[in-house]
Amino acid sequence: TxxxxxxxxxxxxxxxxxxTVYCNSSSVFSSLQWYRQEPGEGPVLLxxxxxxGEVKKLKRLTFQFGDARKDSSLHIxxxxxxxxxxxxxxxxxxxxxxxKLTFGKGITLSVRP
Amino acid sequence: NAGVTQTPKFRVLKTGQxxxxxxxxxxNHEYMYWYRQDPGxxxxxxxxxxxxxxxxxxxxxxxxxxxxLKKQNFLLGLESAAPSQTSVYFCASRGLAEETQYxxxxxRLLVL
Numbered sequence: 282t283x284x285x286x287x288x289x290x291x292x293x294x295x296x297x298x299x300x301t302v303y304c305n306s307s308s309v310f311s312s313l314q315w316y317r318q319e320p321g322e323g324p325v326l327l328x329x330x331x332x333x334g335e336v337k338k339l340k341r342l343t344f345q346f347g348d349a350r351k352d353s354s355l356h357i358x359x360x361x362x363x364x365x366x367x368x369x370x371x372x373x374x375x376x377x378x379x380x381k382l383t384f385g386k387g388i389t390l391s392v393r394p
Numbered sequence: 395n396a397g398v399t400q401t402p403k404f405r406v407l408k409t410g411q412x413x414x415x416x417x418x419x420x421x422n423h424e425y426m427y428w429y430r431q432d433p434g435x436x437x438x439x440x441x442x443x444x445x446x447x448x449x450x451x452x453x454x455x456x457x458x459x460x461x462x463l464k465k466q467n468f469l470l471g472l473e474s475a476a477p478s479q480t481s482v483y484f485c486a487s488r489g490l491a492e493e494t495q496y497x498x499x500x501x502r503l504l505v506l
Contacts, residue, residue, distance in 0.1 A: 326496075
């Protein structure tokens with residue numbers, strides 16, 4: 282079983298602060314995805330990173346895939362209350378024609394106004 | 395497009411009762427998945443299907459059965475519910491040539 286460790290588990294910050302959270306594994310993944318989940322809803326995909334060292338930006342969110350494709354980070358610049366939610370990373374492993382996702386336990390982010 | 399829908403949204407069962415959760419997708423996706431989400435445990439895969447008429451076990455399949463009689467529907471059954479099956483259940487689907495999974499809004503199940 283491939284395990285994904287996310288850290289920190291909980292984070293509470295003031296609006297306007299910057300933050301970085303992490304997703305680490307000892308396994309190599311074909312790609313890594315970040316989802317955000319709001320209370321009472323299902324996870325929604327934010328980004329998929331595929332190439333080792335890849336950096337993707339989504340407005341104030343910057344995602345990086347590690348060179349060895351085992352880990353990833355998410356940096357949020359000038360956090361806003363709308364960024365509050367559960368951030369899940371998921372590693373994709375392709376076996377034959379199938380691709381399965383292994384999810385981390387998530388990072389609960391609270392941004393105070 | 396409605397995307398992925400789940401029925402019901404919330405259900406309370408007594409221990410030993412049975413029920414079926416329905417997942418429907420209108421994106422013509424080949425792959426469908428059932429997950430459960432528990433505090434501190436993240437999302438865990440129960441069963442999945444790679445196409446109509448096929449199903450496979452995921453990480454935590456015990457106590458659950460599934461069926462994929464139609465491409466657009468994926469049913470999750472609990473034959474004899476147990477309190478340990480109290481959870482939020484999410485269905486997801488994925489197209490053949492993509493890795494993005496699209497999730498439904500979830501079904502909250504409480505087993506007393």
